[in-house]
Amino acid sequence: MTNEVVILGGGPAGLSCALWLHNSGYSPRVLEQAPACGGLLRFNHHENDWLLGFPNATGLSIRERFIEHVGRHDFPVVTSAALSGLRATGSGFGVAYSAGGEAREALADFLVIASGTRPRAPAELESLASQYPQRCLIGAGQLRIDEVPPGRRVAMLGGGDNAFENAWLLARRGVWVDIYYRGEARAQRDWQNRCAAMPGRIGLHPHTATDGFAKAAQGLEFRANGELRQADIVVVMYGYGPNTDALLQLAPWLGDVVDAHGFVQVNEYQRTALPRLYAIGDVTNRPLPTLPSAIGQGSVAAKAIVLESEGRPPAP
Numbered sequence: 001m002t003n004e005v006v007i008l009g010g011g012p013a014g015l016s017c018a019l020w021l022h023n024s025g026y027s028p029r030v031l032e033q034a035p036a037c038g039g040l041l042r043f044n045h046h047e048n049d050w051l052l053g054f055p056n057a058t059g060l061s062i063r064e065r066f067i068e069h070v071g072r073h074d075f076p077v078v079t080s081a082a083l084s085g086l087r088a089t090g091s092g093f094g095v096a097y098s099a100g101g102e103a104r105e106a107l108a109d110f111l112v113i114a115s116g117t118r119p120r121a122p123a124e125l126e127s128l129a130s131q132y133p134q135r136c137l138i139g140a141g142q143l144r145i146d147e148v149p150p151g152r153r154v155a156m157l158g159g160g161d162n163a164f165e166n167a168w169l170l171a172r173r174g175v176w177v178d179i180y181y182r183g184e185a186r187a188q189r190d191w192q193n194r195c196a197a198m199p200g201r202i203g204l205h206p207h208t209a210t211d212g213f214a215k216a217a218q219g220l221e222f223r224a225n226g227e228l229r230q231a232d233i234v235v236v237m238y239g240y241g242p243n244t245d246a247l248l249q250l251a252p253w254l255g256d257v258v259d260a261h262g263f264v265q266v267n268e269y270q271r272t273a274l275p276r277l278y279a280i281g282d283v284t285n286r287p288l289p290t291l292p293s294a295i296g297q298g299s300v301a302a303k304a305i306v307l308e309s310e311g312r313p314p315a316p
């Protein structure tokens with residue numbers, strides 16, 4: 001046993017797991033497909049007060065602290081890593097990838113999936129966003145609240161926390177917002193109350209289906225329950241889906257541990273039903289994902305890997 005661990009994804013979960021493994025005397029290797037680590041924190045410009053010890057920090061500044069911490073150690077963190085193969089070797093895994101024009105295969109005793117999630121959108125809106133990236137935004141990460149001028153009209157699609165919270169933040173700075181959602185709102189009661197308290201500024205449109213999105217003279221036009229509407233900016237807040245599709249293409253055997261929605265199924269030690277395969281963070285089927293839980297799951301997986309490699313895996 002060489003105690004090599006390959007971690008797929010350099011977001012908060014993957015970096016936390018790597019740090020804990022390194023500090024336990026193991027050899028983690030983080031493979032991150034993006035040009036930089038940090039995962040969704042790279043797109044979080046908001047100040048918030050949710051992470052203990054980081055009062056009012058933005059996701060971007062928290063990310064910088066994580067990268068700086070990891071950078072103090074000498075384990076490999078490979079960015080712009082394109083996976084090309086994933087095989088079970090019997091005693092571990094072979095992970096083929098290329099980075100910086102060089103093709104390699106890393107052999108590992110354990111594999112940890114930490115590939116997170118990405119914002120979901122139907123193909124029609126994906127295509128609109130790629131044609132008009134200033135007018136159609138997908139996910140909270142693309143919306144810069146402070147860059148939307150007061151007086152603009154925003155159509156917010158979705159009935160969850162992200163839609164209501166961002167609608168409220170926009171309205172507070174003088175933007176007109178309409179929130180469209182198919183059924184009842186799913187957002188926390190507090191966000192719903194805050195939005196309902198701004199009736200002149202925020203329009204709520206429950207039980208409303210939207211379609212027919214197209215460029216208009218100013219902004220975009222679309223239909224809401226068949227009625228023609230216009231907005232300067234359309235923001236799609238349809239939640240997040242797991243980054244497992246590319247992994248499943250490379251390794252169809254992963255299908256044994258992926259649920260119907262694409263999330264990796266794990267037990268309380270972040271272990272999957274496949275030997276030596278762990279998964280952590282938002283890509284897993286654990287409920288109510290957050291930044292602290294992603295970091296915490298990274299440390300749980302690292303400790304469980306140490307115990308398993310010592311021949312005493314924690315019992316579920």
Ligand SMILES: Cc1cc2nc3c(=O)[nH]c(=O)nc-3n(C[C@H](O)[C@H](O)[C@H](O)COP(=O)(O)OP(=O)(O)OC[C@H]3O[C@@H](n4cnc5c(N)ncnc54)[C@H](O)[C@@H]3O)c2cc1C
Binds near residue numbers: 009040083290292
């Ligand atoms: C705008 C915004 C605001 C947020 N606000 C909060 C908040 O206030 N509080 C809070 O607790 N949480 C918040 N979150 C959520 C928080 O950022 C996530 O819960 C956290 O980032 C999850 O970490 P993760 O490592 O599991 O996944 P991610 O952050 O998604 O990282 C996964 C990484 O894996 C990489 N990857 C994907 N596929 C592959 C592959 N095939 N090979 C290699 N690498 C791959 C991705 O590029 C990414 O870097 C927010 C998120 C956003 C976008």
